[in-house]
Amino acid sequence: xxxxxxxxxxxxxxxxxxxxxxxxxxxxxxxxxxxxxxxxxxxxxxxxxxxxxxxxxxxxxxxxxxxxxxxxxxxxxxxxxxxxxxxxxxxxxxxxxxxxxxxxxxxxxxxxxxxxxxxx
Amino acid sequence: xxxxxxxxxxxxxxxxxxxxxxxxxxxxxxxxxxxxxxxxxxxxxxxxxxxxxxxxxxxxxxxxxxxxxxxxxxxxxxxxxxxxxxxxxxxxxxxxxxxxxxxxxxxxxx
Numbered sequence: 761x762x763x764x765x766x767x768x769x770x771x772x773x774x775x776x777x778x779x780x781x782x783x784x785x786x787x788x789x790x791x792x793x794x795x796x797x798x799x800x801x802x803x804x805x806x807x808x809x810x811x812x813x814x815x816x817x818x819x820x821x822x823x824x825x826x827x828x829x830x831x832x833x834x835x836x837x838x839x840x841x842x843x844x845x846x847x848x849x850x851x852x853x854x855x856x857x858x859x860x861x862x863x864x865x866x867x868x869x870x871x872x873x874x875x876x877x878x879x880x
Numbered sequence: 881x882x883x884x885x886x887x888x889x890x891x892x893x894x895x896x897x898x899x900x901x902x903x904x905x906x907x908x909x910x911x912x913x914x915x916x917x918x919x920x921x922x923x924x925x926x927x928x929x930x931x932x933x934x935x936x937x938x939x940x941x942x943x944x945x946x947x948x949x950x951x952x953x954x955x956x957x958x959x960x961x962x963x964x965x966x967x968x969x970x971x972x973x974x975x976x977x978x979x980x981x982x983x984x985x986x987x988x989x990x
Contacts, residue, residue: 817980822978865968865971867917872922
């Protein structure tokens with residue numbers, strides 16, 4: 761059974777940093793692209809970032825480019841999102857999601873999300 | 881403002897059929913494949929449809945998808961109270977070079 765479990769959310773200061781983790785199980789992690797999608801309070805889904813299955817290609821939404829960094833540790837089957845220079849508009853539930861391949865541009869499994877609140 | 885436009889809400893009675901529309905443009909729906917997701921607040925979103933009209937294993941055939949021009953439609957037949965959720969369309973936008981989603985449609989089964 762495919763499982764994606766996010767962690768690392770919580771309260772962060774504006775201008776601060778937070779690192780999210782996503783522990784994957786039930787599939788060969790390195791064979792799939794992975795991504796992060798967020799949902800701000802009362803808003804819809806917003807794609808944030810993605811990592812190709814090989815780990816060699818990264819992709820970012822303009823809203824986070826230069827501030828967020830996606831990476832993975834295949835030995836731990838874990839995806840990360842390093843978030844720096846946080847802003848109030850980054851407040852959201854962050855979902856980890858799996859994509860069959862990045863060029864397919866859809867996500868077939870999602871985690872339950874972790875809430876990041878950016879506030880002083 | 882979402883790149884893809886969905887109605888904020890739709891409703892229908894149990895057992896009935898409902899359709900949810902998703903409107904875009906040539907840089908997204910018009911030239912890329914569409915997916916649909918079901919999301920109950922507090923839970924993991926679920927993929928319902930990919931590649932415009934394909935259902936993942938385990939998704940009942942009550943759910944269907946179609947695309948015509950720059951619009952896509954999700955159809956749900958035999959509505960059940962358990963279908964009450966938010967539904968999102970998604971696709972790639974070739975001009976923006978990113979995945980885009982609709983604003984979401986809240987389905988109420990009366």
